[in-house]
Amino acid sequence: SQTIHQWPATLVQPVGSPLSLECTVEGTSNPNLYWYRQAAGRGLQLLFYSVGIGQISSEVPQNLSASRPQDRQFILSSKKLLLSDSGFYLCACQTGTDYGYTFGSGTRLTVV
Amino acid sequence: QKEVEQNSGPLSVPEGAIASLNCTYSDRGSQSFFWYRQYSGKSPELIMSIYSNGDKEDGRFTAQLNKASQYVSLLIRDSQPSDSATYLCAVISGGSYIPTFGRGTSLIVHP
Numbered sequence: 001s002q003t004i005h006q007w008p009a010t011l012v013q014p015v016g017s018p019l020s021l022e023c024t025v026e027g028t029s030n031p032n033l034y035w036y037r038q039a040a041g042r043g044l045q046l047l048f049y050s051v052g053i054g055q056i057s058s059e060v061p062q063n064l065s066a067s068r069p070q071d072r073q074f075i076l077s078s079k080k081l082l083l084s085d086s087g088f089y090l091c092a093c094q095t096g097t098d099y100g101y102t103f104g105s106g107t108r109l110t111v112v
Numbered sequence: 113q114k115e116v117e118q119n120s121g122p123l124s125v126p127e128g129a130i131a132s133l134n135c136t137y138s139d140r141g142s143q144s145f146f147w148y149r150q151y152s153g154k155s156p157e158l159i160m161s162i163y164s165n166g167d168k169e170d171g172r173f174t175a176q177l178n179k180a181s182q183y184v185s186l187l188i189r190d191s192q193p194s195d196s197a198t199y200l201c202a203v204i205s206g207g208s209y210i211p212t213f214g215r216g217t218s219l220i221v222h223p
Contacts, residue, residue, distance in 0.1 A: 032209065043215040044156075044200070090155055099144050099209050101202075103155040 002027040006091045006104030013111055019064075019078040021107050023091030026072070032094040033074040034101070035066055039087045050074060086111045114139045116203050118214035125221055131188040133217050135201030138182070144204035145177055145184045146211065151197045160186060191221040 003026045013019060025031055035047040046059045048066035056066050063082060067075045074091060091104040115138040125131045133147075144163055148156035162168045162175040162184065174187040184203075188195055198218050202211035 034210075044213045046210070049210065094209065098161055099204055099211070100146055100158045100161050101148075101156070101211070102158070106155045108153075 002031065002093050002095060002102050004091055004093050004102055004104035006107060008107060009105065010108045011110070013081050013109065015083055015111055016080045019076070019081055019085070019109070021076040021089055021091075021109075023074045023076075023104055024072055025074075025093050028093070028095045029071060030095075031072065033068065034092040034094070035074065035076050036090040036092060037087045038090060044090070048076070081111045083111050085109065114142075114203070114205060114212045116201055116212050116214040118199075118201050118217045120215060121218040122220050123217055125191050125219070127191060127193060127221055127223050129191050129221075131191045131195065131219055131221065133186040133188075133199050133201075133219065134183060135185070135203075135214055136183045137201075137203045137212075139203070139205045139212075140179075140182065141206040142179075142182075142203045143206045144211075145175070146202040146204075147173075147175060147184075147186045148200040148202060149197045150200060150216065156200055188219075191219075193221050193223055195219060196221050 005024045032051050034049045036044045049057050050068040064078050089107045092101040117136045147160040149159050150156040160175040162177045168175045172189045176185040198216040200216045201214040204211045
């Protein structure tokens with residue numbers, strides 16, 4: 001089964017600073033990869049997904065971007081963080097035909 | 113707009129009881145159904161998937177699917193305090209592979 005590595009676990013960043021969150025997958029190839037955000041007390045919000053290298057689909061227009069430079073690497077970035085970017089960021093991997101997700105351990109981002 | 117609805121709870125049950133968590137969905141073309149468990153401060157974990165009408169059992173967990181009534185349930189038998197968590201329902205429509213998540217039901221199992 002696949003394993004997702006996500007770091008850092010927690011991050012405190014000032015408004016206007018850049019962001020880079022990385023997610024890497026082990027134990028599978030050609031996975032579908034996803035970035036979600038979960039705000040406090042809220043549901044999961046899909047931000048980006050990718051079905052292959054260099055292929056990125058955006059669900060929410062905002063100041064975030066994503067890239068997939070390698071098959072098992074997915075990166076979430078921002079040039080200038082906003083207070084509203086605070087939340088719990090989750091990377092998810094989907095393989096096979098059953099379409100269930102494996103989630104990474106998440107990054108808790110606080111923008112101050 | 114595809115919707116997945118869950119009662120936010122909290123649902124409080126005594127230890128040893130059966131916890132029943134429910135989820136309804138709006139898209140009749142939905143074909144894949146999932147339950148995730150999320151402990152406070154942690155990421156969600158897939159605990160059950162179901163694709164056909166009826167029941168699917170895995171240990172103390174039973175998923176029930178009724179496509180005609182558009183609901184899916186999760187039963188937890190012999191509930192333990194360690195089952196206290198938020199349970200997320202997720203549904204995938206036919207022709208898609210991206211799930212729509214409900215907001216989750218908070219379950220509290222008290223000793």
